[in-house]
Amino acid sequence: MTFRNWAAAFATVFAFAASAHAQQFFRIGTGGTAGTYYPVGGMIANAVSQPGKIVATAQASNGSLANVNAIAGGSLEAGLSQADVATWAYTGTGAFEGKGKVTDLRMIANLYPESLHLVVKKGSGIRSVADLKGKRVALDEPGSGTLINARMVLAAWGVKESDIRPDYIKPNQAGDKLKDGSLDAFFFVGGAPAGAIAELASSGVGIELVPIAGAQADALRKSSPYFAVDTIPANTYKDVPAVQTLAVGAQLVTSAKLDTQTVYEITKAMYSEGAQKTLAAGHAKGRFITRENAVQGVGIPFHPGAEKFYKEAGLIK
Incomplete structure (x- = not known):
């Protein structure tokens, strides 16, 4: 190889x-x-994602708790988390009691409300959380926000985990088991419509959503103010009437270790006009991902990069 070729090759590398x-x-x-x-x-x-600058990828996981732990461990730059889980992680309370605080956890944006679903077969006779005693109930996987919230709901209605026959599986597996009769009910916390529940409702298996409302829900909101009253509208799922439930915010969180400029660029890109149109058209919950909602229900500090954008947009002082 001539010096010129070697130099060219070196320059390319x-x-x-x-x-x-x-x-x-x-x-x-x-x-x-x-x-x-x-x-x-x-x-x-x-x-x-910005060609040549930022390559963003979405990775499947076990949900909120797993995402927060992965961010703390450095195997993820960011993750989606329920508002309650993010707050618990930062303050070392709730599910993080005795496990230490995730003091580097930072907020990028509050995204949309996540509805608490309690799914049963039509005609099951399960009309209330209290009716779950003695039933086969899926609570979602360890590491999910759903499992934490399901336990809180059961406790609010005076139902112990030992009072039910629990299963710890994802909602799509729970849907299959509900369909074949080997499960009576399952919990899921997520933006409505959730794919697994929509698929189940459209499969010919009649389903119902059990209300999470009344005095017990009011007491739960009082003790855990990140819960909000929510309604899943009629026909969100095929032939399922409107139901009152609770919701928590879905949030995009990151680590304080990420540099300010990167998080600023990401936040700015998410709320650009083009991205806003794409998000609104891409999923029913995408229309909630707005600048105004981004700063609502925030229980942990903003990342300086996100804070810079929201200050420029006049959303925070």
Whole structure:
């Protein structure tokens, strides 16, 4: 190889290495593929990716708790989390009691309300959470926000985990078991419509949503103010009437270790006009991902990059 060829080859390798180094990889932890986090996370990744600068990817995971732990451990740059889980992690309370605080956890944006679903077969006779005693109930997988919230709901109605026959599986597996009669009910916390529940309702198996309302729900909201009253509208799922339930905010969180400029660019891209149109058209919950909603229900500090954008937009002081 002549010196000129060697120099050219070296320059090419150097330029490639510099380009690769300039690119910021931004992995977003989502949830199971049958839930709402996965498609919404994918839409956000597409919206914030910038050729040559930021390569964002959505990764399936076990959900909120798993995402927060992965961010703390450095295997994810960001993740979707329920508002309650993010707050518990930062303050070392709730599910993080005795496990230490995740003090580097930072907020990028509050996204949309996640509805608490309690799904049963039509005509099951299960009309209330109290009716779950003695039943086979799926509570979702360890590491999910659903499991934590399901336990809170059961406790609010005076139902112990030992009072039911629990199963710890994802909602799509729970839907299959409900269909074949080996399960009586399952919980799921996520933006409505959730893929697994919509698929189940459209499969010819009649389903019902059990209300999570009344005095017990009011007491739960009083003790855990991140819960809000919510209604899943009629026909969100095929032939299912409107039902009152509770909701928590879905949030995009990250680590304080990420540099300010990267998070600023990502936040700015997510709320650009083009991204807003894409998000609104891509999923029923995408229309809630607005600048105004981004700063609502926030229980942990904003990342400086996100804070910079919201200050420029006049959303926070």
